[in-house]
Amino acid sequence: MSGIRPARDPDTWGVFAAAADGRVVVGECSSCRAVLHLPRPYCHRCGSFEVGWRTVAGRGRLWSWTTVHQSIHPAFEAPYTVVVVELDDEPGVRLVGRVPGEPDLEIGMALVARFEPLGGDGDGALVQWDPAEDRRNAWVS
Numbered sequence: 001m002s003g004i005r006p007a008r009d010p011d012t013w014g015v016f017a018a019a020a021d022g023r024v025v026v027g028e029c030s031s032c033r034a035v036l037h038l039p040r041p042y043c044h045r046c047g048s049f050e051v052g053w054r055t056v057a058g059r060g061r062l063w064s065w066t067t068v069h070q071s072i073h074p075a076f077e078a079p080y081t082v083v084v085v086e087l088d089d090e091p092g093v094r095l096v097g098r099v100p101g102e103p104d105l106e107i108g109m110a111l112v113a114r115f116e117p118l119g120g121d122g123d124g125a126l127v128q129w130d131p132a133e134d135r136r137n138a139w140v141s
Ligand SMILES: [Zn+2]
Pocket: 029, 030, 031, 032, 033, 034, 043, 044, 045, 046, 047, 048
């Protein structure tokens, strides 16, 4: 993707660096292990400034979505679908991503992470999502 560069903010850059390495991470307190989402420089639970990253499985459930039909930036060719994904490993942690086109989606269906490089080495990557092959829905029985 051209024209999109995340800021190398020390509080959030770990998300983009891990994605370039093929991993999904969430912020974590190094003292009490609380998940820090959105990532921040201190722990909301114990007050520690010792924070880091926890690698989670790149799987989640579709929590919500909307399809964009009119492109508003050359980097985002329409149509595309913006998805909100709740992580299987960390219920309550939801990440936003983009799926090309207008896929057949259902709330609760399984999605898997896809990593979209932002440029060359050291430029980071975005976590995007695709429907899982099994498409199993954990929220509807
Ligand atoms: Zn803590």
